[in-house]
Amino acid sequence: xxxxAKKLSIICFSGDFDKALAAMVLATGGKAFDYDVNLxxxxxxxxxxxxxxxxxxxxxxxxxxxxxxxxGGRNNLPLSKFNFAGLGPELMKMIMKSKKxxxxxxxxxxxxxxxxxxYACEMAMNVMGVKKEDLIDEVTDIVGVAxxxxxxxxxQVLFI
Amino acid sequence: xxxxAKKLSIICFSGDFDKALAAMVLATGGKAFDYDVNLxxxxxxxxxxxxxxxxxxxxxxxxxxxxxxxxGGRNNLPLSKFNFAGLGPELMKMIMKSKKxxxxxxxxxxxxxxxxxxYACEMAMNVMGVKKEDLIDEVTDIVGVAxxxxxxxxxQVLFI
Amino acid sequence: xxxxAKKLSIICFSGDFDKALAAMVLATGGKAFDYDVNLxxxxxxxxxxxxxxxxxxxxxxxxxxxxxxxxGGRNNLPLSKFNFAGLGPELMKMIMKSKKxxxxxxxxxxxxxxxxxxYACEMAMNVMGVKKEDLIDEVTDIVGVAxxxxxxxxxQVLFI
Numbered sequence: 413x414x415x416x417a418k419k420l421s422i423i424c425f426s427g428d429f430d431k432a433l434a435a436m437v438l439a440t441g442g443k444a445f446d447y448d449v450n451l452x453x454x455x456x457x458x459x460x461x462x463x464x465x466x467x468x469x470x471x472x473x474x475x476x477x478x479x480x481x482x483x484g485g486r487n488n489l490p491l492s493k494f495n496f497a498g499l500g501p502e503l504m505k506m507i508m509k510s511k512k513x514x515x516x517x518x519x520x521x522x523x524x525x526x527x528x529x530x531y532a533c534e535m536a537m538n539v540m541g542v543k544k545e546d547l548i549d550e551v552t553d554i555v556g557v558a559x560x561x562x563x564x565x566x567x568q569v570l571f572i
Numbered sequence: 573x574x575x576x577a578k579k580l581s582i583i584c585f586s587g588d589f590d591k592a593l594a595a596m597v598l599a600t601g602g603k604a605f606d607y608d609v610n611l612x613x614x615x616x617x618x619x620x621x622x623x624x625x626x627x628x629x630x631x632x633x634x635x636x637x638x639x640x641x642x643x644g645g646r647n648n649l650p651l652s653k654f655n656f657a658g659l660g661p662e663l664m665k666m667i668m669k670s671k672k673x674x675x676x677x678x679x680x681x682x683x684x685x686x687x688x689x690x691y692a693c694e695m696a697m698n699v700m701g702v703k704k705e706d707l708i709d710e711v712t713d714i715v716g717v718a719x720x721x722x723x724x725x726x727x728q729v730l731f732i
Numbered sequence: 733x734x735x736x737a738k739k740l741s742i743i744c745f746s747g748d749f750d751k752a753l754a755a756m757v758l759a760t761g762g763k764a765f766d767y768d769v770n771l772x773x774x775x776x777x778x779x780x781x782x783x784x785x786x787x788x789x790x791x792x793x794x795x796x797x798x799x800x801x802x803x804g805g806r807n808n809l810p811l812s813k814f815n816f817a818g819l820g821p822e823l824m825k826m827i828m829k830s831k832k833x834x835x836x837x838x839x840x841x842x843x844x845x846x847x848x849x850x851y852a853c854e855m856a857m858n859v860m861g862v863k864k865e866d867l868i869d870e871v872t873d874i875v876g877v878a879x880x881x882x883x884x885x886x887x888q889v890l891f892i
Contacts, residue, residue: 418885423730425594427653430775434745434891437855441877445885455590456653476667493747493776507796507859535597539667557601564728565578565605568884570743570891571594571730583890585754587813615750616813636827695757699827717761724888725738725765731754731890 419448419567427456429489429501435572436519443526452560454533461547476541579608579727587616589649589661595732596679603686612720614693621707636701684710739768739887747776749809749821755892756839763846772880774853781867796861844870
C-alpha cells in the first residue's frame with residue numbers, strides 16, 4: 413500500500429520557535445511529496461495558532477489567564493536553546509530574513525495553503541484556557557486524541 | 573497488513589510532567605483503538621516509574637545518588653516550560669483537577685490497566701543508579717534497546 | 733513488504749548530550765537488526781558533527797559567529813536537564829566511563845562504522861553559519877528536507 417507510507421502526522425507539542433520551524437519545514441516538505449499531512453497542535457504548540465500575536469490575558473480562570481500570559485503568542489515563541497529573554501529568536505529571525513528563509517508564520521501560511529490539516533487539541537485548550545476564538549480561522553477542527561490517532565493510522569508520526 | 577499499523581511504541585525519554593502527560597494520553601488513546609502499545613522509559617523518563625514519589629538518595633555510587641536526588645520522583649516532575657521551581661506543575665495539576673482531567677499518575681494507572689507494556693531501559697538505569705526495586709511493580713520488564721526495536725518493528729514510533 | 737518496516741530515520745534536532753546519546757543508541761541498535769538507518773542532523777544537532785570539539789567563532793556573519801560560539805562543539809554538548817554549566821554532562825560521562833558505556837563520540841563512530849547514513853541539513857547550516865569544512869569528513873551528504881523525506885519514505889521516523 414503506497415498510500416500507507418504517504419501520510420505524515422506531526423504532534424506539535426513544543427511552542428519553541430526553532431522546533432515549530434522544523435515542524436513546518438517537514439509539513440511543507442511532506443506536502444511537496446504528496447503526503448497527507450496532519451498537524452495536531454497541543455500544549456505549548458497552541459501558541460503557534462494564536463490569532464493575537466503578543467501576550468494577552470485571555471479568558472478563563474485566573475490560573476488559566478496566568479498560563480496564557482506566560483505562554484505569550486505567536487510573536488513571543490522562544491528558542492529551545494539560547495533564548496536570552498527573547499533575543500535569541502530575534503537574532504535567528506534576522507539571519508533568516510537576510511537569507512530569505514521564511515519564519516514560522518510564513519511557513520505556517522504555506523503549510524495551510526498546501527492543504528495540511530491543522531488540528532487543535534481540545535484537552536490542552538481546556539487546561540490552558542485557550543478558546544476557539546483565540547485561534548486563527550484556518551484551524552480545521554478542535555479534536556481529541558482519538559481523532560489524531562484515527563487520522564494518523566498507517567502513516568508516519570512525529571512528536572516535536 | 574492492518575496489524576502493522578496498529579502498534580504504537582513510545583520512548584518516554586523526558587521526565588517533564590507535561591510531556592509525560594502527552595505520552596500517557598497517546599498510550600491510553602492507542603489502547604482505546606486496539607493498538608498494541610509499548611512504553612519504553614529511559615533517562616529522565618524513569619522518574620515516572622519510581623515507586624517512591626519524592627526525592628531520595630537511592631542506591632549506587634555517590635555520583636549516581638547525586639543524579640537520583642536531582643531527578644526527584646513522581647511527585648517532582650517539572651514542566652518543560654514555566655516550571656518556576658515546581659510551581660508551574662502544581663498550577664497545572666490544580667487546573668486539571670478542577671476540570672476533572674487525570675494527572676500523570678492517574679493516566680499511568682489507566683495505561684497499565686489497559687494493557688500497555690511498560691519497559692524500563694537497562695542502560696539508563698545503570699547510568700543513573702536506578703534499581704529494579706526503585707520502580708513500581710507494574711513494570712513489565714527491564715530491557716535493552718534491542719528489545720525495544722524488535723517490539724516496535726512495523727509499527728509507529730514516537731520519541732517524547 | 734518486510735523492507736518497509738526495516739528503515740529507521742532519525743531527525744537529530746537536539747544538541748543535548750543525553751538526547752544525542754539516545755539517538756546513537758537507537759541508530760546502532762537499528763543497524764544491529766539490519767535496519768537501514770538515516771540520521772539527519774539539523775539545528776543544534778549539527779554540533780554533534782562538528783570537527784573541532786570546542787567553541788570557536790567559525791565563519792559567516794557576526795550573528796552566525798555568535799550562534800556558533802554559543803552552540804559550542806562536540807565537547808560542550810549540554811544535558812537537557814541538570815546541565816549546571818557543563819558539570820552535569822561531565823558527571824554523566826564519568827559514570828558512563830566507569831560502567832564502560834561509550835559516550836556520544838564513541839557511539840557516533842560506531843554508528844558510522846555500521847553504515848548509517850549521516851546527513852547534515854543544508855538550511856540549518858545556512859542559518860547557523862556552519863560550513864561543510866566545519867563538519868567531520870564522515871558526513872554522507874549535505875541535503876535538504878526533500879532528501880530526508882524521500883529517504884524516510886515507508887519507514888519509521890523519530891524526532892529527537
